[in-house]
Amino acid sequence: MARIYIEDLSHQVGEVINIHGWLYHKRSGGKIRFLVVRDGTGILQCVMAKGATPDEAFNSFDSLTQESSLIVTGKIRKDDRAPGGYEMELTNLQIIQIAKDYPITPKEHGVDFLMDHRHLWLRSLRQHAILRIRHQIIKSIREFFDDRSFVLLDAPIFTPAACEGTSTLFETDYFDLGKAYLTQSGQLYGEAGALALGKVYVFGPTFRAEKSKTRRHLTEFWMVEPEVAFNDLNDNMELAEEFLEYIVSSVLKQRAEELKALERNTKFLESVKKPLPRVSYDEAVEILRKKGVNFEYGTDFGGTDETIISEQFDRPVIVHRYPAKIKAFYMKRDPQNPDLALAMDVIAPEGYGEIIGGSQREDDLDTLLQRIREHNLPQSAFEWYLDLRRYGTVPHAGFGLGVERTVSWICGLDHVRETIPFPRMIYRLTP
């Protein structure tokens, strides 16, 4: 008999089939008993009735516990009383293992307990919905770039030095070559790729050793970083808005059921269409001051500042042309005002904060050399990067999108820790 998955049950009505899975829950009413079985693709209610169901199967109900592994056999029928709309009239029950004292009960649990049992927490329907949406987001990120002839460029995880010089990096010994550091961004390598292949995207894990302890931070997170030769800041913003529209519409289309399971209000997602509103840093500061925020011009926005700015719009907002001194050394200055960098951030609605950060890159060798000196960076570590300006330099631009913040926003979660199977945070390295 063919193995069937619960998500395909609509084609099986009237058939006798096997479902391989685990007991999610059980209920009984004396001579009628219900098993709710999950197989990773959905849940299925199985019914047993005294007399109608073989005694052996009927009696084994008592020994079954939550998360016991089993194979159930029976005829499928439509039934509106069953969760999912289909139900199995159970005729045979094969127990693979009885699970003893499964820790996560169908009641409330605290964050710490659930995080300690993250390997089991992944079995709950809510986590299934989040991880399926994460999968969809990653899939649509790849589709978007692949369909536009971008080449995937894998950047190294071990790097010799800081990409941007500021963040705290994880350090490790690297044989006889001294210290290596876990990458905090693949961008510099992405630039080399763009000047080689025209359009590339780097997609991999990144690491920040900052002691950030908020709902928006992980020490290990995934970032996708497109980089395009001959693009300027405006091209970069257009790419970002087209990209976000693609991702969000793909989730709305393909994962409507999961969004519903998470009780996500999709109002703010349905409005994610290009063009996105664009405001300059100066205009953003004006917005804050009109709202009564005592904001010091020239500093970066904090979490609450970002929320206030984003609340003025019904979709993500692009903030561009930041003061150069709060941005990275490789960003090109605005020819109209050298105090500003040709940088852009995309701030998500509903207080989810910055999901994209990018810029047009400095493409002039002498200017870049001067920036490296101003930031007290070791020039020797950047010689290869400077070569990109020595040999056929061109304007180019790119950005990075944080996958976990994007998943958190699209799912409407209150913390990024649920967006990745095994989150790494300042005080959590296990499981």
Next chain:
RNA sequence: UCCACAGUAGCUCAAUGGUAGAGCAUCCGGCUGUUAACCGGAGGGUUGCAGGUUCGAGUCCUGCCUGUGGAGCCA
């Protein structure tokens, strides 16, 4: 690193300075359409750790540990 809050049964939480309790989970019994089922019963505790105040501390004080949220930094 700084600020705030928390730590009591396997889990979620109660308990004026005066005998540590409930719901869920587990075990036993009942119920033929349950939806986190329901009803009855049972077992389950070094109140995070170390001191101190007190006739008496889960409760008050000091220190430490652990966790949560936030700031800074960032995606």
